[in-house]
Amino acid sequence: MARFTFRLPDIGEGIAEAEIVAWHVKVGERVEEDQQVADMMTDKATVEMESPVSGVVVALAGEVGDQVAIGSALMVVETDDAGEDTPVEAETPGVEEGVEPSPLPAREGPGVGGERSEPPAPEAKPTPSASAPTPDPSLAGRGEERILASPAVRARAADLGVDLAQVKPAEGDRIRHADLDAYLRYGSGQGYHAPHASRARDDQPIKVIGMRRRIAENMAASKRAIPHFTYVDELDVTALEAMRGDLNAHRGQRPKLTMLPFLIVALCRALPGFPMLNARYDDEAGVVTRHGRVHLGMATQTDAGLMVPVIRDAQDRNVWQLAAEITRLAEAARIGKAKSEELSGSTLTVTSLGPLGGIATTPVINRPEVAIIGPNKIVERPVFRGDEVVRAKLMNLSISCDHRVVDGWDAASFVQAVKKLVETPVLLFAD
Known part of the structure; x- marks a missing residue:
């Protein structure tokens, strides 16, 4: 076994650091080469980070909302290859080994706080072997059924109580927001429960991160100056x-x-x-x-x-x-x-x-x-x-x-x- 330190690459001219807006892996989980592991936001765009190696995640560089400097450690992976370990503690300040990032809070509506939330994860399953393919995170399903939809569509469907298996995509196999709208408007409506105006909801703190934080900072600077x-x-x-x-x-x-x-x-x-x-x-x-x-x-x-x-x-x-x-x-x-x-x-x-x-x-x-x-x-x-x-x-x-x-x-x-x-x-x- 050997440890590989994945450092945040140069993701744009003049970019010195990027914000973690979503983790797609946890400490202890296995990742495959080219699997998406994180979303990083710069002043200009959100960039998807993919793992350059296969192995088990042993450390992550902070929580959602934290800033990571270009060249700093983003993730440490214990690979299947034999060889000398890459020094971790001396070269990767800020990475807490064996500590999982805090989970994203569940959102009450689409786009709240700029977070990329997803519906509740399914029950934990045994970690796949090295030879087993990693499932596509954009796929979900029950039994043999597999459903294509973006995280935003899934989160919105979960908020509305809609079973995506009942929604038929208008084009291709991927369910989009327009398909969800059509289902709510013209479909059977099974599984959809309209909210009652009198129903109370719990207060929910939403961390201001990612795009929402950029908007807040830019608008405040504009009005100040x-x-x-x-x-x-x-x-x-x-x-x-x-x-x-x-x-x-x-x-x-x-x-x-x-x-x-x-x-x-x-x-x-x-x-x-x-x-x-x-x-x-x-x-x-x-x-x-x-x-x-x-x-x-x-x-x-x-x-x-x-x-x-x-x-x-x-x-x-x-x-x-x-x-x-x-x-x-x-x-x-x-x-x-x-x-x-x-x-x-x-x-x-x-x-x-x-x-x-x-x-x-x-x-x-x-x-x-x-x-x-x-x-x-x-x-x-x-x-x-x-x-x-x-x-x-x-x-x-x-x-x-x-x-x-x-x-x-x-x-x-x-x-x-x-x-x-x-x-x-x-x-x-x-x-």
Whole structure:
């Protein structure tokens, strides 16, 4: 027997440490080569760690929420190979041999605290022999039945009391959130118990780790350092909504258009006249960089928390290309497959709650950017056009700005320029 110390590798340029957001093994368990053992979060993305060797875990580097420096010991494995032991205590500070990490708390709803929780584990079974294959952690089942579903789907199903064996996937063999939604909406509902409003629940402390901690730190830093102001104006999107409907009716194999691609085109067309908004402010160096290209951040809600994938060179894309990229990036973020370069480098951010958008929002700036734009939901109301009262589709547009860099007049003038483009949508396609 020999001991192998698995050290946290270099997982990104400029990354000095990473946070443990999930363990997939325990001390005393056997791991196989290339088996996923931990999820580590950097400032940019969550990275899955795989064991480089097979053997039995004898030590782990701390608990969920702890920070591990690049090059430090992450896990110690007792391998089947004969040879000299790798020194552990002298070279692996912070690793407690024979001590299991604290288990993740069970969550009461999807995405709480940014933790990657899973339903209760099955009863312990004998440790498989060295020759036995390690089961795929994404598979579960009773008897001969095997069910494919992500940990987030499993946790949500457990919270709702849904037996995944009763849920039929719409595509392939893997059950997704949409399949669970369809089962709850149209299925037999067996095994599903709607919560009663009067039912009391126990208090539950949730450790703020992973994505939720990153969000908390970034938002706190933004509000501390940036003097925000918000401007809101009303846009008449009646003509644009009619155009969008016509384009969708004749889209063929192209992606369905939402309001967002049109708004992005309007923003990109208006920004050259207001370069102070497409900028990043290095307040330590006292330098504002006005960017010639629009790398648009798109705030996206995921089970792990809010992520901001970036549409590169948005100014060079048409509405169809933007729609395709929005769909691709949002899906990658939601399933945790967004690359680190797709989650950094934005010059301006859009945040939208879609139908939940409310009347107005006061979004928090994605530091070190200097502005963030928040479209709100579309409502139909009567308006005056001359002496006539007509039905119109109206949408409020919010913009929050860094008052150290952007003046109120500039923000209001920019929104007015966007308003003109949106209310005369043919201008979005004119050269």
